[in-house]
Amino acid sequence: MDKIRVIDIKRSIFDNNDKDAEKLREQLKQEKTFLLNLMSSPGSGKTTTLMRTIEMLKEEIKIGVMEADIDSSVDAEKIATTGVKSIQLHTGGMCHLDADMTRQGLTEFGTQDMDLVVLENVGNLVCPAEFDTGAVKNAMILSVPEGDDKPLKYPLMFSICDAVLINKIDVMSVFDFDLEAAKERIKALNPKAEIFPVSARTGEGFEAWADWLRKNVTAWNE
Amino acid sequence: MHEMGVVLNIVRTAQEAAKANHVAKIGRLTLQVGELTGVIPKYVHACWPAAIEHTILEGANLVIEEIEGIATCKDCGCDYSVLENMNADQPVCPTCGSKQWKVKTGREVMIKDIGVIDD
Ligand SMILES: Nc1nc2c(ncn2[C@@H]2O[C@H](COP(=O)(O)OP(=O)(O)O)[C@@H](O)[C@H]2O)c(=O)[nH]1
Ligand SMILES: [Mg+2]
Ligand SMILES: [Zn+2]
Numbered sequence: 248m249d250k251i252r253v254i255d256i257k258r259s260i261f262d263n264n265d266k267d268a269e270k271l272r273e274q275l276k277q278e279k280t281f282l283l284n285l286m287s288s289p290g291s292g293k294t295t296t297l298m299r300t301i302e303m304l305k306e307e308i309k310i311g312v313m314e315a316d317i318d319s320s321v322d323a324e325k326i327a328t329t330g331v332k333s334i335q336l337h338t339g340g341m342c343h344l345d346a347d348m349t350r351q352g353l354t355e356f357g358t359q360d361m362d363l364v365v366l367e368n369v370g371n372l373v374c375p376a377e378f379d380t381g382a383v384k385n386a387m388i389l390s391v392p393e394g395d396d397k398p399l400k401y402p403l404m405f406s407i408c409d410a411v412l413i414n415k416i417d418v419m420s421v422f423d424f425d426l427e428a429a430k431e432r433i434k435a436l437n438p439k440a441e442i443f444p445v446s447a448r449t450g451e452g453f454e455a456w457a458d459w460l461r462k463n464v465t466a467w468n469e
Numbered sequence: 470m471h472e473m474g475v476v477l478n479i480v481r482t483a484q485e486a487a488k489a490n491h492v493a494k495i496g497r498l499t500l501q502v503g504e505l506t507g508v509i510p511k512y513v514h515a516c517w518p519a520a521i522e523h524t525i526l527e528g529a530n531l532v533i534e535e536i537e538g539i540a541t542c543k544d545c546g547c548d549y550s551v552l553e554n555m556n557a558d559q560p561v562c563p564t565c566g567s568k569q570w571k572v573k574t575g576r577e578v579m580i581k582d583i584g585v586i587d588d
Pocket of ligand 3 (some may be wrong): 472542543544545546547562563564565566
């Protein structure tokens with residue numbers, strides 16, 4: 248019988264992707280383009296939030312949107328009504344985007360002259376958390392109907408996000424959502440996370456969120 | 470499916486490792502999967518045959534070792550199992566009752582080693 252020789256490797260399978268992501272960030276820095284990775288469960292309000300954010304910032308910042316959420320050609324069309332450029336990425340049923348797919352998407356889209364590109368990631372809270380897309384900042388949306396205990400169920404996602412939007416606060420009383428408890432749970436996982444309670448429907452809370460985004464885009468692109 | 474993306478990354482990493490070690494064929498691969506990742510061993514096994522077709526791993530056996538999720542308590546410093554100390558979806562330190570913790574192990578997806586057949 249053949250003898251099997253064992254070679255120690257001890258390498259994380261995320262190593263390659265982490266390196267690709269770092270390279271992409273360097274490229275974005277040179278091109279003065281800020282990439283925001285926006286994540287959430289399906290239906291939490293990514294597209295609605297984006298529409299409102301675009302309306303607030305489009306006069307001062309040149310924005311583009313890359314749609315990667317499954318079945319979201321509708322989303323790309325909706326975004327188009329705001330007048331900013333958008334592109335639909337074809338993820339072939341993948342549950343997340345990695346840095347290489349993101350870079351290809353940006354190239355196809357042609358983002359050199361954009362100040363801010365938002366990536367609407369695939370709607371799930373597990374896989375996108377494990378693959379760095381190369382984005383400058385990660386933001387996620389937790390919507391009120393999902394419950395204030397959601398952070399406990401998806402600790403990794405909450406721990407990698409720079410900003411967490413708590414959306415649909417207009418229906419907080421209907422769902423018996425405890426905002427303070429949700430904030431506390433997010434802070435326990437990620438003390439540095441900026442938390443924005445918002446309603447993409449009424450516009451409540453959007454000033455603070457837009458300020459955060461504007462500040463970060465300006466700092467990255469100067 | 471999430472595991473397909475993971476397996477494709479395993480193949481890529483293994484290919485590089487094989488090249489670095491001047492290996493032409495891999496007969497076995499040991500993968501370590503942390504309990505706190507979203508990666509489910511059963512599903513990795515399920516998509517393994519399709520992912521390794523026509524690669525250096527074609528026909529290779531996959532062995533998966535699970536790594537326990539261990540938390541370090543931020544208040545008293547002790548280490549404890551995350552999954553064995555869940556209370557209402559949240560780990561609680563069995564020594565001091567604190568809910569402040571950080572992950573020590575259990576988030577890794579690593580290729581531990583490869584088995585090669587020498588001619
Ligand atoms: N009540 C309420 N509904 C919202 C809010 N934001 C989004 N929705 C609704 O939630 C549904 C899903 O929103 P969408 O933006 O498509 O979510 P996505 O799948 O994350 O892009 C739509 O019916 C929206 O009208 C909000 O702030 N309050
Ligand atoms: Mg959408
Ligand atoms: Zn303790």
